[in-house]
Amino acid sequence: MPLTFRTSRKRARHFQDHGSDFDALNEADYESKAGAFLTNPLNTNTLEGIRPRDNATIRYNTVTEEYGIISSDGYIRTYYKPDPTLHGLPSNLDYFNDNCNQV
């Protein structure tokens, strides 16, 4: 079964804000790209962590800057390319690491 957002409305909202990060053609294309990023076998550039706070799985690719989260019950929470001017940390790697350390 391919990964999905919990609801079509959540998918649409995240597509509105982040679809252009990946040149996604539509909501389904965005969801498909998110699912692929979050389930493909890890490569040397992709980091993965389990956040203790909620047991969400977080992935971050240090080259493409892709960043995504799967909830502990198996839904896509989000998929985007973080912007340090928005999250406020010096780098996206810092953002990934800080997220993975949240208890």
Place this chain on the structure above:
Amino acid sequence: MIYTCPVCGFNKLEDPPANDEICPSCGTQFGYHDFTRSHAELRVRWLANGALWHSRVDPQPPNWNGIRQLFDTGLVYSATTPNADSQISVVDLGVRERVISNSGLFTSKVKERLIALGNSVPHVFAHVKSATASAGR
């Protein structure tokens, strides 16, 4: 269960403001935009940009007004500041009643919207109206 956005006061969130939920009103993605910034800081930014409806997925409620929403939920209130160069200041209750604008943070367009709104909700904006009237003399 319905939740209220701590940034803009939108009171029809379907889920708690956390875990990458996106507020349709102000566009805050919780866990991302508020990772290092306070809700008050995000509120100031949204307000300074005009407090416009964010979502293209969720239709804007009829007669919705972002500035009025902030005042109605008590996140900000208006006041005038004696001798300020601006006739309008907005006090944010999120950071110990910090005055978030009395010196040019708002664009003239936002100020126009505040004044227009003040004319429609005089019980909230009495001071703004009086300040505007004084400025017009």
